[in-house]
Amino acid sequence: MGTMDFKTDASAVTINVLLIVHPEEAASKQKGQRAGQTEGGRSSGLHDDGNGNKRSQPPQGRDLNGWRVSREPCEQTQAITSHSNEGTQMTVEIHPKDTTPQLFKKLSFGKGPRRLPSLRGQDNKAFQRTEAPRPPGGKDLHAYPWDKSSLKSMPVDLQQFEKLDAYALKVNIKNSVEELVKALLKQARTDLEKVRAIWMWICHHIEYDVVGYHNKSQLSSKPIDVLQKGKSICEGYAGLFEQMCSIAGIQCMKLSGYSKGYGYKMGQTFTGDSDHAWNAVYLDGRWHLLDSTWGSGAVDDSFTKFTFRYNEFYFLTHPALFINNHFPDNSNWQLLKPTLTLKDFENNRLHNSNFYMLGLLTAHPETAVIQT
Structure with a gap:
């Protein structure tokens, strides 16, 4: 027996439905389209954030690695398959036509504790289903400026992640994104833990491709290529993160915009296409921001060598702090x-990031540009 939980709506009517599902007839196709957004500001995806994390400045209209950001939506098609003919108990809410569709938070089919129906991809592996990402709304908004309340957009106890982090770092699968996610989720129960495991793995196993930055013809940002090569630019980091979250049943968006990265000059203006990419994930009823490129490490001043140097600051960063160097x-x-x-x-x-991690606030002046 399972339930499908919806966001409450005063105008909704709730009914119960009992479905008898036959495995051989249960496959129904679901298409998920998500708009791909790419790299941000004039500066490159790696930046000097106080931990020595450097980023390079590509030409205008290009990402950290100088690549133009792709705006084509990516489409995935998978079939939902039930594994039980014992019947499924579902709770359904009917909403008036003029209301916004609500987000399905949980869905369970047949026997067992599974929260989500499994999906079978082309390789016949079982995956979880992700609803189409919803746009951010009022509940997602945080007050600006930062009020020193928290560095993160949701309560996070890093000590509780110690075992999960250690486990994620040891996973060594490079041949399949699906198999990698499947291994990481063995130790992750909640959606937050799933996102954390994916974040930790990417930040410690994907290096910034400084060679690819200089030789664009050899560069691919496809998730499978990023995984197998073990390196990429920011669009590759964000794309792999998005796909891994999707496989894990987590709503995730790849975002693009300007960033104040390596090579940024105080007071400069931003024009042309965006040059940096990062992600937003949907957890506990609201959206949260993170940047696995800047969380992974640093490049040197000459932008010829990358060094892994993990930065916790860019995991679920408070939006009022994230806006300091990310403009979507x-x-x-x-x-x-x-x-x-x-x-x-x-x-x-x-x-x-060290400025904020020390709990500091700017008193005066309010802007970096002073007209004289």
Whole structure:
């Protein structure tokens, strides 16, 4: 017996349905389209954030590695398959036509404790299903400026992650994204733990491709290529993160925008296409931001060598801090109220992660640009 939980709606009507499912007839196709967004600002995906994390500045309209950001949506098709003919108990809510569809949070088929129905991909492996990502709304917004309340957008006890982090670092699968996720989820129960395991693995196993940055013809940002090669630029980091979350049943978006990365000059303006990519994940009823490229390490001043140097700051960063050096193409993904203009972003002082981790706040001046 399982239940399907919806967000509550005062105008909704709830009914119970009992389904008798036959395994050989249960496959139904579901398509998921998500808009791919790519790399951010004029500076490259790696930046000097106080931990020595450097990022390179590509030409305008290109990502950390100088690649133009792809805006084509990616489409995945998988079939839902039930493994039990014992029947399925579902709770369904019927909403008026003029209301916004609500997010399915849990779905269980047949016997057993599974929260989500399994999906079978082309390789016949069982995966979990992810609903189409919803756009951010009022519940997702955080107040600007930062009020020193928390470095992260949700309560996180890092000590509780110690065993999971250690396990994730030891997983060594490079031939299949699906098999990698399957191995990582063996020690992850909650959605937060799933995202954490994926984050830790990528930050410690994918290096920034400085050679690919200089030789674009040899570069691929496809998740399977990033996994097998073990290196990429920011779009590859964000794309792999998005696909791994999707396989794990987590709503995730790849976002693009400007960033104040390696090579950024104080007071510079941002024009042209975005040059950096990062992600948003949906946890506990709201969206959260993270940047696995900047969480993974640093490049040297000459941008010829990458060094793994993990940075916790960019995992579920508080949006009022994330906006300091990440400006998304779509202002809704600032997750802030009020949102900042590009001019605000250009004028604001740039702080590294150590500044915030020490609990510091800027008193005066408010902007990095002072007109005289």
